[in-house]
Amino acid sequence: MRQVELEVLRYNPETDREPHFQRYSVDCQEEWVVLDALNHVKETLDPTLSYRWSCHMAVCGSCGMMVNGEPKLACKAFLRDYQGVIRVEPLRHFPVERDLVTVIDDFIAKLASVKPYLIPRDKAPQASEYRQTPAQLKRYKQFTLCINCMLCYAACPEYGLIPKYLGPAAIALAHRWNRDSRDGGRDARQEEIAATEGAWECSFVGACSEVCPEHVDPAGAIQQVKIESTVDWYQEHLMPWLKK
């Protein structure tokens, strides 16, 4: 057992003029994560505290929040890694809906905008699967692992400055489909991801990849997109005969 001091950002648009911090002293088990501590608060100290969570195994992507200023999944932020007061805030760069709950409309719209679905290169085989070798799978597999937790948006300085920026997860997702051997939709997606607010906005700070709980490496995806877009440009302008 360990006594943990949590300092949690509270904001209820109906009753609060502005956000404020509330302190809770919580009796915690050694192996708990921040989410367990929040649940303990909710259950025993303050039923009015609001936050999103579900799976408690880092796969549903609900419980992203700032823990001591860093974007974290609350279900994977272990108390053993923190000393002193633990400050918990809603994910940075998103409007606060209530307490730790953010408004994520912008992110959801961006996900949809990159056409994140298979645009078939060839007609699907009748009654059987497309062939895809393990090596072909490996080319894009890493980028399928995004759980849409938005930690990368909270970490991204560009997204903080330029809200129109498509952002790490959406670009990585477009890249995932572009690299899939079954897909032929790169041109259709390119308009969105190679635009001014697309990959070129990234200044390669790399914070997105550092905070990604699933090791998707969106920064790597963005750099690959930039290289491919550059190749596109040269092919189009200098070597038009090469363009398909």
Added chain:
Amino acid sequence: METISTDVAIVGAGGAGLRAALALAEAAPKLRIALISKVYPMRSHTCAAEGGAAGVIKPDDSLEHHFNDTVGGGDWLCDQDAVQYLVQEAPKELVQLEHWGCPWSREPDGSVAVRPFGGMKKERTWFAADKSGFHILHTLFQTSLQFPSIERFDEYYVTELLVEQGRCAGLVAIEMRSGQMRRFDARAVIIAGGGAGRMFPFTTNGAIKTGDGMALAYRAGVPLKDMEFVQYHPTGLPSTGTLLTEACRGEGGVLLNKNGRRFLQDYGMGPETPLGHPVLKTMELGPRDRVSQAFWHEQKKGNALPTRWGDAMLLDMRHLGEKTINERLPLVRDMSISYMGVDPVTDPVPVRPVVHYMMGGIHTDINAATSLPGLYAAGECACVSINGANRLGSNSLTELLVFGRRAALSALEFVGKNSARAASASLAENAQGRIRELMQRTGGKETVAGLRREMMQTMEEHAGIYRSGEGLAAACAKLGELRRRYRQIELHDKTNVYNTDFLQALELGSMLDCAEAVVQSAAARKESRGAHQRLDFPERDDRNFLRHSLASYDAGGPPRIGYRDVVITRSQPGVRDYSGGHE
């Protein structure tokens, strides 16, 4: 109250709900589809399914084998016409997902790979490493984004179905962001709301799995079927209940008691198979009910391993080697290290049985139709009776695809044949009144957290792996008491925006209804079958109980329990043989 007019409303946007939406959008592009969920689609609990989805694809396998494994695995409580439909549609659905881009794991020649799973005679489980449900959910969600006819209502909680003159005519929901109520007029409704594992304190289920979909249909007069059959998954982490997929054993992991003995051989699942060479339908590849029950007996014998979170057994995967574990079971390794501090590459992982899945649910026929015209159900919330008394691992992901689509086709047919009929205004107003009363109630003595704790304790104590008449009677009495006390709940939080105190009160109401159906059905079933084991009636009793339980809602008291015959087409009840001696 603002009214939203649609053709088909789908409640729940996990695997089954999304599959239904896609089937509707493809079949009838002009149809208006409202996809309503209390969470964003990718938060749905389908994402936590690990092992894979069963569908016959390899030349040495057959639909007959899949049928027989499923029916026997379900201890003959499956409806065999539904199982037939499942196994014949399964490969088509899994191929369809592949065509939508699901990153299934592959063989070197580029064909889809399959892995062995518990209770299955052949290798037929399609998988995407150990995040199969996650990839299925995200593939379905992302594919759905190309259909403008699918209008999403994310973070809307449905409080009631509107039933007008014996027909489901829509529903009423709360928009979480504003706290405002919305009325949905729909020509048909599909419920795909998931399971109810959160009735129990120790479960693999995420916080959202509170039986809301089941409760909606139940209160509208549709019976809940076979609710006493609750699946314990044998291998959850003792600290958090986090699931370690059956694929751990499919890949060759073994279960040990504290003496290092592979104890399943002592419970009719032996003889011991050579390490690293798992044999299908034998030892660690027995069905979940049998393996969980074997652990219970080991515990009674004092052979369990004590941990600070209670008794456990050991899941030993060391002989698989780091490469296989990283390729096939990366999530398992990550979870074991994160939440238990044990690396399966170097050490056996303590595990114990944990509540995982509801075999029972909303009673539907083979077409996913309920007894209420215009209402359909699919996925874990439904009971189309392919799982019987015990579900085989990797049949549920298949089920939500096959019957999600089936529900959509049935709803489409219904919409084609029946003109729209709006519910009368008073229905929606009364529904709103009930919500307002809960929200504004003062002077109540009960709290959400308090009642929830008592419910969970009751379920853990009396509705677990082994049950007794005495314990179940106590549980029935307790849940009746909790049902009455629930009306005395007073919220701490009476504001409108994303009020989770309020949401949890509604979820608790759903769980209490489901829990009472579980214990009442269990008390009435005086036999042992599959996941329902009675210490006082240890034998299966086909003469009296080869039939489905139906719990019907009664607003003033416990449910009425009735029965319905099992559909048997070609497999007569027999012995479930998981010994190495089977053919």
